[in-house]
Amino acid sequence: MIQILFFLFAALAVGAAINVLVQKHVLYSSLSLIVMLTSISALFVLLQAEFLAVINVIVYAGAIMVLFVFVIMLLNLPADPSDEKETDRLRWLKFIGIPLGIFLLLLVGATVWNVGSAANTTQMPGTAEAIGQSMFTEYLLPFELTSLLILIALMGAVVFAKKDL
Amino acid sequence: MIPLNWYLILAAVLFLVGVLGFFLKRNIIALLLSVEIMLNAVNLTFVAFSSQHAQIRGQIFVFFVLVVAAAEAAVGLALVIAMFRNRESLNVDRSNLLKW
């Protein structure tokens, strides 16, 4: 049963990711990315990390992608047909790039093929309590630094998007 | 029970899709989306390893990756808006004024 779910969500994730590349209009790419994010959250639940799964949906699919969709709608772009003509000289690189990428994938696959087929016996709870206990004792300094990082990113985004600096 | 290497290979495939998208797309928002695909593949790897070794450390690191991705997406989109205002196009090949 778990294997059926794994294959379903894995196929959905890979299909949505490929759809991100294939679509001409960037709004359809963002919507495919949202599908990919929710299927990765489902895979997190299969890995017993349910807190991280809902956090992934809230932060990534519910906030970051809404930002992307807003910007795309506000800029009101058509599917740009002039993209094809401009870059003739780089077109042939695609035929080297994609096989090279598949070769890299086979290399990674061969490396991890024999990793950890033994099932783990200790079930680790992925609850908020387990993450909180580690985050607020051992990783407190990175936690505070990330809050500073978000503050700086917030100020940077406001400054960049202003019309008159 | 799903072996660990299935998750790792799935994450590698997603990472490959993200890398290909980053190299082959011209639209700058599509480039940002490909970076998000790569980050999600890395998140999947971290959580798979954290579940295998029963340590919470992998999930904590995913938290930090999520925070950095949020900050990067916000600033990146602000830059896209500023770039679009000056050039009226989202094609990255039009922003090559410093190229020799």
Add this chain to the structure above:
Amino acid sequence: MIEYLTSREFLILMAKMIAIFGGVMTALAYTTLLERRVMAFVQMRPGPNRVGPFGLLQPLADGLKFMLKEQVVPTNANVLLYYAAPIVALIPALLSFSVIPFGPDLKITDVSVSLLFVFAITSLGVYGIVLGGWASNSKYPLMGAMRASAQMLSYELSLTLSVVGVLMIAHTLSLGHLVTSQQGTWFGFIPRWNIFLQPVAFLVYVISAVAETNRLPFDLAESEQELVAGWHTEYSGMKFAMFFLAEYANMVTVSCLATILFLGGWNGPMFGPWWLQMALPTVWFVMKISVFIFAYIMVRATVPRIRYDQLMQFGWKVLLPLSVANILITSLAVALS
């Protein structure tokens, strides 16, 4: 797997799902009738009372009307997104009922992070509005959609932060455990509800919930006088009915969350024989939700609309600092006790 599908627990689960889903859909249909009647009585007119006794068959007539209307697609609209937007709005609105406990055993499932699950699902409901407004290819829907989604995002922050105080008191994120942590009484007669411990959080939560579901006084994005009908201007027939149902389902969801977090959920005085005691928690829960829905409708009937910039200022400058201050004070109190 076949033996699981025919086992007794799966059949009980199916029965619970049918009961909860059927009950929720009926409640949504009759909430529309309740809203029209209550608003009518406030405005000194009778409201719909022709179809059936006291107008009780009106939702049936409305459903038939929606199904039989002509399907219109605007010119140059994005057809795929135009048809997908009501579905994207309705599915998250209904999915959040899968973790809400209607009684000690009457819930479909309960994960350890079910409160966050409900918040995650409602944050996906923003896409229905955004896509609906954009796909209609018309100016009123686009403006309404942008305003509504910006408002929903802003008030989602104070909504989720205002419940952190309750979570610190109850030490759990699961909705079932949040209800059982409010059992019992103080001094024998005051129930151990979180509203007495977190009054400021309750106020912030209720105001944010009204703004989150785009209801008056915060409905500038979809009001008739301002934007024709906001993001669902160009929708008619069954697609409009799906948007309509999604809005009422969101309303009922935040009312359910408010009772679970602050009013003790299905807790209440137990009395009577065993069959009454089995039904009594659900009765208390439904009564508490009805108080919230009635309050929603009465606020809609009495309060004027707030302007959009006043709305955004209120959300960011008043509610968000209030909820953060509530977290600080609650964490100090919990740490010192």
